[in-house]
Amino acid sequence: MILAAFNLIRSPSEMLSFVAQRVVKGVIVLLAIVVLNFFLIRLAPGDPAVVMAGEAGATDQVFVKQLREKFGLDKPLPEQLFIYVKGIATLDLGFSFRQQAPVAKLIGERLPATLLLTLTAFAISLALGILFGTFAARFAGTFLDTGITVFALIFYAMPIFWVALMGILLFSVTFDWLPSFGYDTVGGNYTGLAHVIDVAKHLIMPAMTLGLFFMATYTRMTRASMLEVKRLDFVKTARAKGLSDAVIQRRHVLRNALLPVVTLAGVHSGTLIGGAVITETVFAWPGIGRLMYDALLQRDYNLLLGVFVICSAMVLIFNLITDLVYRLVDPRIEFAS
Amino acid sequence: MSKRVLLGLLLACGLTASALAQQPKTGGTINAVIQPEPPGLMLAQIQNGPTQMVSGNIFEGLLRYSPKLEPQPELAESWSVSEDAKTYTFKLKKGVTWHDGKPFTAADVLFSIEMLKQTHARARNNLAQVEKVEAPDDYTVVFTLKQPFGPFLGIFEVGSMPMVPKHLYEGTDWKTNPYNNAPVGTGPFMFKEWQKGSFIRLVKNPNYHEKGKPYLDEIYWQVIPDAAARSVAYETGKVDVLPGGSVENFDVPRLSKLKDTCVTGAGWEFFSPLAWLWLNNRQGPLADKRVRQAIMYAIDRDFAKDVIWNGLGKVATGPSASTIKFYTDDVKKYPYDPAKAKALLKEAGYKGEKIRLLPLAYGETWQRWGEAVKQNLQDVGMTIETIATDVAGGNQKIAEWDYDIAFTYLYQYGDPALGVGRNYVSSAIAKGQMFNNVEGYSNPEIDKLFADGAVATPDSKRKEIYEKAQKILVEDVPVAWMLELQFPTIMRCKVKNLITTGIGVNDGFKDAWLDK
Numbered sequence: 001m002i003l004a005a006f007n008l009i010r011s012p013s014e015m016l017s018f019v020a021q022r023v024v025k026g027v028i029v030l031l032a033i034v035v036l037n038f039f040l041i042r043l044a045p046g047d048p049a050v051v052m053a054g055e056a057g058a059t060d061q062v063f064v065k066q067l068r069e070k071f072g073l074d075k076p077l078p079e080q081l082f083i084y085v086k087g088i089a090t091l092d093l094g095f096s097f098r099q100q101a102p103v104a105k106l107i108g109e110r111l112p113a114t115l116l117l118t119l120t121a122f123a124i125s126l127a128l129g130i131l132f133g134t135f136a137a138r139f140a141g142t143f144l145d146t147g148i149t150v151f152a153l154i155f156y157a158m159p160i161f162w163v164a165l166m167g168i169l170l171f172s173v174t175f176d177w178l179p180s181f182g183y184d185t186v187g188g189n190y191t192g193l194a195h196v197i198d199v200a201k202h203l204i205m206p207a208m209t210l211g212l213f214f215m216a217t218y219t220r221m222t223r224a225s226m227l228e229v230k231r232l233d234f235v236k237t238a239r240a241k242g243l244s245d246a247v248i249q250r251r252h253v254l255r256n257a258l259l260p261v262v263t264l265a266g267v268h269s270g271t272l273i274g275g276a277v278i279t280e281t282v283f284a285w286p287g288i289g290r291l292m293y294d295a296l297l298q299r300d301y302n303l304l305l306g307v308f309v310i311c312s313a314m315v316l317i318f319n320l321i322t323d324l325v326y327r328l329v330d331p332r333i334e335f336a337s
Numbered sequence: 338m339s340k341r342v343l344l345g346l347l348l349a350c351g352l353t354a355s356a357l358a359q360q361p362k363t364g365g366t367i368n369a370v371i372q373p374e375p376p377g378l379m380l381a382q383i384q385n386g387p388t389q390m391v392s393g394n395i396f397e398g399l400l401r402y403s404p405k406l407e408p409q410p411e412l413a414e415s416w417s418v419s420e421d422a423k424t425y426t427f428k429l430k431k432g433v434t435w436h437d438g439k440p441f442t443a444a445d446v447l448f449s450i451e452m453l454k455q456t457h458a459r460a461r462n463n464l465a466q467v468e469k470v471e472a473p474d475d476y477t478v479v480f481t482l483k484q485p486f487g488p489f490l491g492i493f494e495v496g497s498m499p500m501v502p503k504h505l506y507e508g509t510d511w512k513t514n515p516y517n518n519a520p521v522g523t524g525p526f527m528f529k530e531w532q533k534g535s536f537i538r539l540v541k542n543p544n545y546h547e548k549g550k551p552y553l554d555e556i557y558w559q560v561i562p563d564a565a566a567r568s569v570a571y572e573t574g575k576v577d578v579l580p581g582g583s584v585e586n587f588d589v590p591r592l593s594k595l596k597d598t599c600v601t602g603a604g605w606e607f608f609s610p611l612a613w614l615w616l617n618n619r620q621g622p623l624a625d626k627r628v629r630q631a632i633m634y635a636i637d638r639d640f641a642k643d644v645i646w647n648g649l650g651k652v653a654t655g656p657s658a659s660t661i662k663f664y665t666d667d668v669k670k671y672p673y674d675p676a677k678a679k680a681l682l683k684e685a686g687y688k689g690e691k692i693r694l695l696p697l698a699y700g701e702t703w704q705r706w707g708e709a710v711k712q713n714l715q716d717v718g719m720t721i722e723t724i725a726t727d728v729a730g731g732n733q734k735i736a737e738w739d740y741d742i743a744f745t746y747l748y749q750y751g752d753p754a755l756g757v758g759r760n761y762v763s764s765a766i767a768k769g770q771m772f773n774n775v776e777g778y779s780n781p782e783i784d785k786l787f788a789d790g791a792v793a794t795p796d797s798k799r800k801e802i803y804e805k806a807q808k809i810l811v812e813d814v815p816v817a818w819m820l821e822l823q824f825p826t827i828m829r830c831k832v833k834n835l836i837t838t839g840i841g842v843n844d845g846f847k848d849a850w851l852d853k
Contacts, residue, residue, distance in 0.1 A: 044729075044730065045726070045729070045730040045733045045734070046727070046728075046729025046730045046732065046733045047729070047732075047733055047736075048729075050729075050732050050733060050736055050769070050770070050771060051728070051729050051732060053458065053770070053771065062458075062461075063458035063461075064769065064770060070512075098376045099376045099377060100376065100377050100379075100382070100383070100512065100517065101377075101518075106533070109533045109534075110533065110534055113534070165565055168565075168566065168569050169569075172569060172573055173569060173572060173573060176573065179575075180566060180569045180570060180573055180575070181561050181566050181569075181570055181575070182535055182536075182559070182561075183532075183534075183535055184535075186368065186535065186536045186557050186559055186575075187366065187368075187538075187555075187557055280562075281562045281563050282563045282565070282566055283563075283566065284534075284535070284559075284560060284561040284562055284563070284566060285534075286532065286533060286534025286535045286560070287534070290534060290562055291534070294373065294374075297727055297728060297729060298729065299729045
């Protein structure tokens with residue numbers, strides 16, 4: 001692994017040009033996402049001005065007309081798109097109709113919580129998935145293998161909201177070990193380490209709920225991939241060299257078997273945010289998943305698009321990292337020029 | 338000491354003890370649920386339920402209303418009406434200060450009215466009859482009306498006409514004013530902190546104008562988006578108050594039975610939410626009055642009340658809820674009678690044409706109600722197709738008149754001129770808008786009655802007019818009235834005096850205290 005990292009650093013110019021190319025491509029993809037979503041959102045029936053007028057208990061035409069003018073919804077669609085894209089170019093994500101605040105500010109308030117939740121869940125799912133997958137492959141066909149498979153599949157088969165509610169019922173209501181909702185104890189006023197511990201206690205259930213769901217795929221993927229790699233010639237060679245089984249498993253089999261897992265992890269980065277919408281809702285976790293869901297229901301176009309832009313950017317960054325990790329895991333892979 | 342004296346003493350002691358027990362105690366924190374999270378707290382600019390529930394503690398109106406909807410002093414200590422019922426004079430309370438220490442005066446009232454006319458659609462409608470507003474001195478405000486307007490004294494509660502600090506808003510861009518995010522009012526609690534997605538914290542206003550109030554030190558409004566999680570939060574003791582509508586109806590009986598839990602349906606008298614089915618009067622079978630009447634007979638509204646709403650609420654008799662002014666139940670009755678419904682459908686020549694039903698996407702209770710109504714209507718031979726949408730999509734369909742039957746519920750604001758007429762008069766037919774006369778009912782007699790009712794004096798005359806209007810409407814069935822809804826507030830029994838007015842939890846917690 002150290003050698004691989006060295007490989008990565010050894011060719012910085014190659015890497016830089018690779019990253020630069022990917023960034024340019026990423027910006028084009030992002031732009032396409034913005035344009036596509038801009039129209040898709042507006043295809044959904046429902047008008048933000050009517051939703052807001054409805055909430056205000058207002059019935060007069062003047063009010064709806066005022067709202068449309070205020071939010072620029074009375075302008076032709078291409079003009080609205082132009083204004084929006086021009087804003088994005090200057091990193092201005094626009095103004096939220098309903099929340100009456102800049103979109104960037106609203107997302108900025110919520111993004112850290114979502115990143116904390118998704119990255120923790122991501123780490124849990126990868127760590128447990130690879131660990132269980134390795135054990136399952138190592139003891140393939142045994143009771144342990146079956147046990148791990150069943151355990152993983154249970155969490156994959158159950159809907160996230162159900163696991164979340166059962167977790168709350170068990171660990172909050174019955175045992176009272178963990179808090180059932182929120183980011184930290186409201187009114188707790190903890191600081192320093194006490195605050196970190198408080199947040200960690202609140203994080204356990206949502207992160208485990210989300211993490212266990214994704215863990216199943218990593219477990220299955222690692223197991224299958226390891227069993228496949230095990231049969232390859234270079235493993236036989238390693239064995240013939242007299243290397244210990246543990247070293248063969250860790251250095252040769254696992255490392256080669258991880259490539260599909262890394263690919264999957266890159267793909268999952270986007271799905272994780274989707275899963276976070278439900279997890280954040282059930283556990284009242286103050287992240288962007290819930291912000292996105294509310295924005296969708298309220299037809300808060302700018303806020304919704306803003307969340308899409310940020311999520312898409314995150315997926316692109318995750319995928320870039322995945323490509324870099326490929327190289328780290330397998331030095332044979334070159335940076336394409 | 339004779340037995341009688343002893344008994345008297347004991348009784349007196351007992352009474353004193355019970356009086357002492359009811360003596361409000363100061364201090365403590367209330368954790369309440371707010372659902373959904375309000376988009377903002379500036380009540381003059383954002384008028385939705387959750388905003389009022391939180392900001393009703395920060396801002397105040399000139400008046401508040403008792404459960405019987407009688408006006409009570411708030412920022413105005415007294416008021417008088419001229420003999421011609423066209424001039425209303427309000428005397429403001431002296432010594433009231435904004436949370437930043439500046440005095441509240443008549444200038445603030447004049448400014449608020451000008452602002453609300455631009456930012457608050459309901460206030461603008463309510464003030465349409467006002468010719469001018471003047472402030473002869475710092476503590477007097479005089480409203481002169483174009484003509485008498487019966488419900489005028491009913492438009493001053495905090496959500497309908499919140500007072501805004503002139504010194505912080507005058508000459509600024511209201512939309513981006515920094516005080517929108519840290520609102521400054523005159524209310525019993527001051528804004529302290531808002532962690533988006535988590536909680537809003539309000540703290541006691543030590544300079545509140547009612548001496549000794551508020552009793553509580555602080556209120557945390559907690560944001561918990563999932564209904565099941567809100568129930569758990571109450572069960573595990575993390576929140577003390579679940580305002581009406583916070584949990585799914587099927588959870589209400591279970592939560593009500595929890596130890597030290599009190600439940601009340603009070604506090605909705607001013608809003609009086611009334612649920613009904615919009616019936617599109619313009620086209621198809623529903624254009625025939627007999628079909629609309631058949632729908633009234635076909636639907637088992639007692640079942641909806643007892644099973645879907647767990648016995649909460651009341652079967653509606655017509656366009657007015659029984660809690661608002663000039664209500665009468667002396668109208669045509671529509672008991673559950675499928676046979677009569679079938680006969681009426683036959684008489685109207687209904688031949689199984691498809692009818693689209695739009696349920697309300699407000700959660701499980703409404704979905705179940707949609708299913709029950711569909712079944713009721715199918716039982717009498719109607720062909721019903723349920724259209725699934727979310728709230729925004731459903732609103733648009735209704736506003737564009739693209740529906741046959743659609744669920745709704747609306748507030749009535751205490752007076753038929755404020756919250757009833759808008760749904761039945763021809764002038765309120767406007768495509769693209771919600772909550773007006775979207776059913777397309779048009780009856781010149783009704784138009785005249787509602788026009789006359791708003792300006793008639795005295796109240797006995799108004800009563801006569803509105804009773805007549807109710808009779809005609811119930812005969813015509815422009816919409817199918819279902820239930821007077823009741824949203825029970827669930828709370829720990831140690832929370833006292835939470836609801837003291839007809840506006841309930843939407844009117845601030847200034848009277849609430851904790852019996853620790």
